Amino acid sequence: MATIQSQHKWRFFRSGGFDQVALDSAADLQHLSELDPKLWTVLNCPTTGLEFDCRTLALxxxxxxxxxxxxEILAAVRWSCERVLDAEIMFKAPGLPLSAIDDQDAEGANLKAAALRVLEITGKTEADPLQxxxxxxxxxxxxPHHFNGDGVVMAELTSDTELAQLITEIIQTQGGQLDRSGGLGIHGDSLNAFYQQAAAVVDWHAAADPADPLFCPLGDKTVEAVAAFEAVKAKVDDFFVRCQLAAFDNRAAEALNPAVAVYDVLSNKAISSSDKDVAALPLAAIAAGQSLPLGEGINPAWASAMSQFKLLVVDPLVGSKSKSKAGHLTADQWQQICDQLEPWRSWQAAKPDTTLHQLELERLQAIVAGDGKERxxxxxxxxxxASTFADNVDAVERLVRYQRDLVTLLRNFVSLSDFYQRKHKAIFQIGTLYLDQRSCELVLKVSDMARHATMAPFSGCYLVYCTCERQGETPLQIVAALTAGDVDELMVPGRNxxxxxxxxxDWRAMVTKVVAQPVSIGQAFWSPYKRVAAFIETQLQKFAASRDKDIEAKTTTGVTAAATPASTPAATAAVAGFDIAKFAGIFAALGLAVGAIGTALAAMIAGLFSLVWWQIPLVMAAVLLLISGPSMLMAFLTLRRRNLGPLLDANGWAVNTRAKINVPFGAALTGLARLPAGAKRSVADPFAEKKRPWGSLLILLLVAVAAAVFWWFKLN
Structure with a gap:
């Protein structure tokens, strides 16, 4: 994008460690396209995960x-400025007065006319602003009684009862399309599909001639006969093919009949004529040249179907044949039946697959022959x-939404003034997380946990990821930045x-992940001592647990030894013996260690008291700085680079600058629990631990020892 030299006098403010443009006037909007893109805070943002109207984002x-x-931002700003008389209206309270629309050209005139129509429909006057x-x-x-430009026609749109009925029938058979009025109607595609299917059904019926004996060999009984034929056709075909194979090779007959083992299986259970294993057997015994018995000798599972077949098909079609009278059907007779029923069956197979069969044939013929399609x-x-009004209503909606929302978006896109000036929450701040007597305002929605976990740590912020749940709602993933307060051993995953x-x-929030970072330099100062204290506590716990385990093991061993009779006096002496040399060695080692520690302490104290009194605090401060300095330096460097950019980048934003979150601003983003002004507080705790003098006595003893050591060094 080429940089345009702007003649407009921009105003910038410094916040977040960078210069941000102030958008406060109509001139700022009108000249926004002239602002160097390098000075824009954001270059693109997603349309999801924002506290912003999703319909406006879609537009x-x-x-x-x-x-x-x-x-897209520039196009929206330019169009909005062109469609209003004074762009200052964009900075006003939500609501677009009719008088604010510029109607000097055809587009503006149509837009204003549509806006006036909307006011009339909603029961407002010209003086009322559009919302x-x-x-x-x-x-x-x-x-539904007027054209609206969407190409969907409802039955209410016509006073012609015949057309209204036709529209209803099309909706019933083809499904309806949603009209802008909220009802169901038809459009060109459904109309064409209906008439194509109607013509196909009419042609299909025309292909049939019930009076033709070749087409309907059994007259009005043909339909019923074909149904009985279809029920047994596959099984009868199977029988005659098996018989033909047996005639082809007499060795095949035995294999084509069921094996004896099949009947062994059936013999071990109660069987019926509807049993699947029985139905799977051949229709009758297989032999070369065998005809199909229609009575005795038929598979009992098929007896009923074959009886219907004989009654409805065989007797009427080949009943005069001797074999059929004898209760058998030959292969030639079966082929004759197939040939006689084939025309009807082929016609049925060509039946169009459509829901229009639910309409009477006479009605379909009238529809095809009439002029309803053209009308x-x-x-x-x-x-x-009639799409002009509908299109202009869309433009009215766009302008009204832009008047309400566009400046807000600019103050979260061109600059981050909503975030840094804190008059309003930024559109990426989706709520507030309350956790352990603090409130976190910098809370973002997380759509891609893997990507966010990769990018967000570069923000330098202490991050807490949570899964939020609420009855009837889809679980929500969020990340909150803790920018003030003490976080030591606070955000353990699983906290609620x-x-x-x-x-x-309100949503129940459960901590799922923590990205630990320094929160303040004060916390960093005490962190080495807290780590040492935690280490000592851990070691003491391990030592106590180890001693407890050893005592338990020795007690168990002693009880076992006492319960077991000693085999010899020597063995008893070995168990109960005491190694005085080992005991003396332990005490000697302890004595050397205590002596070394005492000597080191004495040397330190001697060196300390050899200084002038005002040098002692400096030395102690230097020691504290030596211990805490590295942690404080690391915290300072981390806090100095703490910025919002990676948090937004992880959500699909393209942040164009380093949006810093310094210590004062971070403190404003995380609220700590404080008593209200003027609140009364009672310090009396009935369950407080009783105060004991041992601490004071220990301090006095240390002071006395220090004084004695100081006096001894002075004398020597």
Missing amino acids: LDLDGDGQIRVP VTDLADMTLLFS LEALIAQDLA GVFYDSQGR
């Missing part, structure tokens, strides 16, 4: 890629031609808190 996202980019809520339900703005096409064309979203709804 801004011209290419539908899920990202709001600089050209987003007036356009929230578009179905209220469009009547409905004319209605649809009229509706499409409460998250309040922007609507004030």
Whole structure:
């Protein structure tokens, strides 16, 4: 993007460690395209995970890629400024007066006329401003009795009862399309599909001739006969093919009949004529040239179906044949039956697959022969031609939403003034997390946990990831930045808190992950001592646990030894013996250690008291600085680079600067528990631990020892 030299006098403010442009006037909007993109805070942001109207974001996202980019922002600003008389209206309270719309050109005139129509429909006057809520339900703005430009025609749109009935029948068989008025209608595609299917059904019926004996060999009984034929066809075909194989090779007959083992299986259970194993057997015994018995000798599972087949098909078609009278059907007779029923069966196979069969044939014939299709096409064309009002209503909605939301977006995109000036929450701040007597305001939604966990640590912030749950809602993943207070041993995964979203709804929040970072230099000062204390505590616990385990083991061994009779006096002496040399060695080693420590302490104290009195505090401060200095330096460097950018980048933003979160600003983002002003506080705790003098006595003893040592060194 080429940089344009702007003649507009911009105003910038310093916050977050960088210069941000102030957008406060109509001139700022009109010249926004001249602002160097390098001075924009953000270059693109996602359309999801934001506390911002999703419909407005959809209108801004011209290419539908899920990202709001600089050209789309500029296009929205430019169009808004062109459609209003004074762009200062963009900075006013939500609500677009009719008088603010510029109607000097055709587009503006149509837009203003549509806006006036919306006011009339919603029961407002010309003096009332248009609000987003007036356009929230578009179905209220469009009547089913009027054309609305969407190409969908409802039955209510015509006074012709025949056309209305036809529209209803199309909806019943093809499904309805949603009209802008909220009802169901038809459009060109469903109309064409209906008439194509209707013509196919009419042609299919025309192909049938019930009076033709070749087409309906059994007259009005053909349908029933074909059903009985279809029920046994596969099984009869199987029988005759097996018999033909037996005739082809007489060795095949035995294999084509069921094996004896099959009957062994059946013999071990109660069987019936409906048993699947029985039905799977051949229709009758297989032999070369065998005809199919129609009575005795038939598989009992097929007896009923074959009886119907004989009654409805065989007797009427080949009943005069001797074999059929004898209760058998030959292969030639079976082929004759197949040939006679084939025309009807082929016609049935060609039956169109459509729901239009639910309509009477006479009605379909009348529809195909009538001019309903042409008349409905004319209605649809009229509706499409009336798209001006609908299109202008869309433009009215866009302008009203931009007047309410666009400046807010600019103050979270071109600059981050909403975030740093704290008059309003930024659009990426989705709520407040309450956890361990603190409130965290910098809370972002996490859509991709893996990506966020990779990028977010570079922010230098102490991060707490939580899973939030609320009955009836989809679980929500969030990340909160803790920028003030003490966090030592605080955010252990599994801790619970409460998250309040922007609507004030409370969610149960459970900590799932922590990214530890320094929170303040004061915390860093004490961290070495806390780590040492934690280490000593851990070692003491390990030592106590080890001693307890040893005592338990020795006690168990002693009890076992006492319960077991000693085999010899020597063995008893070995168990109960005491190694005086080992005991003396331990005491000698302890004595040497205590002596060495005492000597070192004495040397340190001697060196300390050899200094002038005012040098002693300096030495002690130097020691503290030596211990805490590295931690404080690391904390200082981390806090100095703490910034918002990686947190937003992890959510799909393209942040164009280092948006710092310094210590004072961080303290404002995390609230700590404090008593209200003027509150009375009682310090009396009935369950407080009783005060004992041992601590004071120990301090006095140490002071006395120090004084004695100082006096001894002075004398020597």
